Amino acid sequence: MRTRSKQRDARAIAHHYDVSNDFYALFLDPLMVYTCAYYRDPDGKLEQAQMDKLDLVCRKLRLRPGETLLDIGCGWGALSIWAAQHHGVRAHGVTLSRAQAEYAAERIRREGLEGRCLVEYRDFRDLPAEARYDKIAAVGVIEHVGIRNYPAFFGRVREMLADGGLYLNHGITHEFHWKRTSHTDFLYRYVFPNGDLAGLTETLTEMERARWEILDVEGLRLHYARTCRHWVERLEARADEARALVGERIYRTWRLYLTCSSAAFEGSSIGLYQVLMRKQRDRAGGTAPRTREDLYPPEGRFA
Numbered sequence: 001m002r003t004r005s006k007q008r009d010a011r012a013i014a015h016h017y018d019v020s021n022d023f024y025a026l027f028l029d030p031l032m033v034y035t036c037a038y039y040r041d042p043d044g045k046l047e048q049a050q051m052d053k054l055d056l057v058c059r060k061l062r063l064r065p066g067e068t069l070l071d072i073g074c075g076w077g078a079l080s081i082w083a084a085q086h087h088g089v090r091a092h093g094v095t096l097s098r099a100q101a102e103y104a105a106e107r108i109r110r111e112g113l114e115g116r117c118l119v120e121y122r123d124f125r126d127l128p129a130e131a132r133y134d135k136i137a138a139v140g141v142i143e144h145v146g147i148r149n150y151p152a153f154f155g156r157v158r159e160m161l162a163d164g165g166l167y168l169n170h171g172i173t174h175e176f177h178w179k180r181t182s183h184t185d186f187l188y189r190y191v192f193p194n195g196d197l198a199g200l201t202e203t204l205t206e207m208e209r210a211r212w213e214i215l216d217v218e219g220l221r222l223h224y225a226r227t228c229r230h231w232v233e234r235l236e237a238r239a240d241e242a243r244a245l246v247g248e249r250i251y252r253t254w255r256l257y258l259t260c261s262s263a264a265f266e267g268s269s270i271g272l273y274q275v276l277m278r279k280q281r282d283r284a285g286g287t288a289p290r291t292r293e294d295l296y297p298p299e300g301r302f303a
């Protein structure tokens with residue numbers, strides 16, 4: 001396991017995400033979501049599946065108008081913006097990529113969401129000690145945290161959540177727990193300089209140790225296989241533009257990494273889980289959702 005510092009984490013994030021917004025726009029959906037989509041229709045399109053994923057996260061968090069949402073690792077701001085627009089929350093996103101934060105700020109301005117949605121270039125660990133939110137999401141962030149830092153991560157998220165609040169963690173897991181292979185060496189060297197992955201049970205154990213009540217766990221592995229496949233197809237369809245923007249080497253590196261990732265999800269050596277947690281208030285219960293009944297809206301809500 002590698003040693004970590006905030007500077008090192010910031011450099012690693014810049015290596016991956018500051019490749020350029022225009023490059024990511026070539027293969028991501030129009031909302032620029034860079035995590036597993038949710039295909040309600042197994043043959044569905046990426047654009048629809050990403051909107052459905054954003055809304056699924058908001059519904060799992062039972063967002064209500066006027067609540068505050070912290071979106072840790074918000075990327076280009078898609079979830080924060082969606083939650084403010086469609087669920088009436090006040091959203092605060094933080095990312096370690098300047099390029100992402102600038103892009104998100106511009107989109108927030110364009111969509112007239114200033115005052116309801118804020119995206120900042122900031123390490124979530126640097127949020128003020130007294131910061132408190134009604135709900136928290138971390139979508140695609142645990143991959144950057146480092147396994148040995150899970151206790152600190154889950155503990156810090158807990159501090160920032162209001163009593164009884166809900167937290168959704170959406171992240172990749174590794175089937176056999178983290179070990180070094182030629183695949184991980186390639187990823188470390190060229191793609192994610194500080195990524196590592198734990199197994200699901202190891203992750204859940206750390207969540208429980210940090211005193212989270214686990215309410216719901218959903219595996220979306222095959223959704224991520226399809227998402228990565230869609231990204232590769234879209235990247236290949238715009239190969240000339242990609243080469244012109246970032247050069248042959250980065251184009252090929254990203255194409256290989258996305259292809260390998262799709263195969264790894266398909267073959268189940270890695271997985272993707274959404275875990276919904278609650279900050280326990282007292283043993284009497286409070287407002288925790290009792291069923292999944294409210295999660296699934298009628299067909300075609302965002303068609």
Ligand SMILES: C[S@@+](CC[C@H](N)C(=O)[O-])C[C@H]1O[C@@H](n2cnc3c(N)ncnc32)[C@H](O)[C@@H]1O
Pocket residue numbers: 009013017032033034035072073074075076078094095096097100122123124125138139140141144
């Ligand atoms: C895979 S992207 C996911 C982005 C977004 N959640 C989405 O679904 O499209 C991971 C994000 O985590 C952010 N991140 C990683 N470590 C962070 C930290 N310590 N503080 C804030 N953001 C962080 C990165 O900057 C990036 O925006």
